[in-house]
Amino acid sequence: MNNVAEKSYFLIGKKCFFHRYCDSGFRTKWTGLWRLTRKYLEYYAIKINEEWLSPKNIQTFVEEKETVKHIYLLKDFVVEEEVFVPENEPILIIVLNVKNNSNEAKYLKIEFEIAANIRDWNEDWYERDYEITYRKNHFVVKSEKGKLAFVSSTNGNFIGYHFYKTHYPEGKLQKCFVTKNFLIEDRVNSNEEKKFSFLFACDKDEIFELEALLKNYDYLVGEKRNIYKKILEENNFVSSIDFLNDLFKIAILNLKKSIVDFDNQKVFVAGYPWFTQVWGRDSLLSIALNPFDEEACRSTFKLLANHQSEDGKIPNFILLDGSVDYNSSDATPLFPIALYSYLKRFGNVSLVLDLKDTLYKIFEFYKKNKNEDGFVYSPKNSTWMDSLEREGYCIEVQVFWQKALE
Template sequence: MNHKIMKWHEKDKLESDFLSAGLRVYVIGHENGRFEGKWNGIWNLPLKIADGVNFGVLMDDEASINWLPDFCKGFTFGGDIERTFEIGELSIHQCGFVPKLKEGVCWIFRIKNRTDKKITFKFIANPVTNLEWELKQTGDIWKERKYLGTYDERRKMILMRHHKKPNWLMLFGSNHEPEYVCCDVANVNECRAEDGFPGPLDHCIGSSLLVYKIDIDSEDTVEIRFALAGGDATFNLLVDEYEELIGSTEKLLDETKKSYIDYIQNTLNFKSGIKHIDDAFMRSNIGMLLLKHYQHGYGLGFMAGLPHFPIYFGRDTAWTIFGSNCIGDFLSSQCALALLARFQAKTDGEDAVKVPFYRGEIPHEIRMDGTIYYYSVDATPLFVIALYDYYRWSGDKIFVRYLYDNMTRALGWCLKADRDGDGLIEHGPEGFLVDTQWMDTYFRGKSGVDVQAIFGHAFLCGAEIAGEFGDYERRDTYMKRYNELKTLITERYWDESKGFLYDTIQPDGTLKKDMTVNAVIPVFFDLVEPEKADRILAWMESDDFTTPWGVRTRAKSDPEYDGNSYQKGGVWPFVTGWVAYSEFARGNFQEGYQKIRQMTEMQRFSRIYWKEVLPGDTQPESTEEEGPAGCFIQAWSATIYLYSIVRGLLGVVPHAPKRV
């Protein structure tokens, strides 16, 4: 494959958010190298290590520092980040990258003198330490910045540690000897030509300045490397990590690029000849790669989205596996499924905030600080669906056998989910969420239509797997429950006058007639008759739901519609993908293709990634109004696009077990 097509380039609007990530550490900043923003910085979960590292140039005849982001001329991503800067007669090329399994970040600068005479200047590095527990980023009410800092002359690095927690460390330095270092800088422009070191017991605020004198002859180039290591780890481990980062930078860069290229080449490649569709496919694939995360003691999984959800969500992971399966990234699917199985509830109990969980339940949240929360009604059945989807694509009967016990426990939990004996699945508020299905910002209890469809399909998937292993009693039990739920969806939720499905049945038994996108889930999982499916999709195609950039979560005519809300009218790539695949599955090629094109519009508004949610009324690119809150990169938004292309547009039907 031509390696050029695996890169993307930007030359304008370089303030967009950008993510660079290995499997351990990730960096959020702007394309131009700026780090401004509450959630931006360098992370090694569950800690934030630094708010950023600012680089600049101070010419001998100038009073203020020229910060590089102000002079950025171009940005390229191809596994590493490459930026070009022009300051006067200096041409600066920056390469930044996060090694795959290291606990740090590397930068390589190549600075060229384009004049016919020697130039002398100062190169500035300003690491801003912020050793903070990840959860504290959710609010700025109280922040403590007290660090103990020093400079290690032999290693040419500064060392900052938390004043109370000696294992919370940040190390930063270069392969060059600095002219001077200031370890505690309130104003970077006031630190001039003198070392500033706090005493061994004196607290500092974390902003440091390392100043390097650079001489470059005419038309010559100088290289300078930097490395940052940090996290919650022992002193010796992080020192070793730092020394490898600074001593083997080029080798690590080659490994990082190779890992990126190997991933792209070893997963499904797709070329339609339509640039927007092909670009969105490639960037969806890369978005999944960037959200892969390995946490020691947990394993490899997918973070749900950044910056707000650096968490292994059970629900999100299952939907994300649909994407990794259909592009052939089976190892990631295996790891993510095994991670969920590892934290499946082994017995009944209560979590840290006294919310009950029950044997067989798949967690809602697996947080990087060790906290596990359950209380999700759909994570458990979605685990079964994702496992079966993996089996259909991979034919890997051994791995499915390995998790068969987990599957039966999950479906045992599902069989008990009808709490009031009416045949339907119940859900309601537990933990700190208003409700426990995917629309968790408002109450949809007691029995959402999408929840019935997800459980119904999970029972069908479980029956198929049980039959593969000759477990016919369980197969028959699961099939019976599948047929019951399939029948009840039509009997209890269908509104013949509207040609639509009611959104939910309330605790008092009354039907709630909200017009929401959840009605398409029974179509997605093939649980309603063709004529009813077509009537539901006709609503989705109408202006009530569809915008030029995707599908609203709620009909515009609904009394509770709000186009700027998170889940009551905002446009989600995720739900647009539901509709796209459902159209293709019903044989509506033109309508499915139209939804694919709308999804590429969403991706274009995001420039690089798939956002979580966009406004429902105003086209995102044509307004400066604030849209619904959400992540700038979201896993299931990317993977539902991949799924819609492969399963929908291309019509690929997985049946690997029949071939293996």
């Protein structure tokens, strides 16, 4: 498969996201199953009889709006691995369709190797330990950071032993916990297909509920498909250039995927996989340019306002644990600009009135920090080029303040 090893994908819902390479690899410290800035699943690997599903035997990769499929050609079987993240649940679902491609009945052995790595985004190595409970078709592994559950639709056996493992994706030392392997044994007739479903869940271990979600796989996929269909119908763009039409659809759906459940609030995050925090600059620029999803816009404004500094600064970013960084020279003037775009789109005057104290503090900040020419100084690393030690009276920041004052 050409260039598949260099390409990766994201499956995203409001409550978790999954990152992996198209050739089935988990290659970096950022691949795996995440809930915003916390990782849960390091990797999984599947062996069919004595063959691992891997870049060596993958034949096709298919990406749809809601799901992806990895298709593998083995000695006796064709295996389709469909992967899916629902819109409103912190879970990953894997559906294996196994077809016996031979002329005789075959013994089938499916073996799962699973590694948990429950850590925060800014961690590498840590000293935490894990506890695990095994049952006939599931396990729950947990540490002080959270818990990861695994459920199979088919009963099997946990074999071998669990252990701690260190490895170095991208040269970064990582610690993970490899569980006992999960084994399913079956028999498949010639040209017969059999389906096996599996689920991983972040911080959710009510097994009966997880089993019900696994059984309702088709409903969950249909629900997400309908959500995407409605978004595209409500945000239509038609030109004579097919490329632009397709690009617009991708952009709108990506904007939708940036809306997450952030401590029970529907807000915008900046991007996957590194920037799954609420960034003032990114979310406010997005709202200013294209106010999208009234509830997400409103909740984002309120979250940023609730964390405004005493001297009036809007946060640079907010973490799920409540930590706040204020090193942004542009988020503060972008707040009234974005609020005006929101007001024009949705007409919610009551929100503006609710935020009047926030706006007052913003303009007080401007009055206290402008020089005799009306310019505001930007400290190092505080503009959109925050990886550079850029400082001074940066031109785009002055434009933002001019626009905010209109």
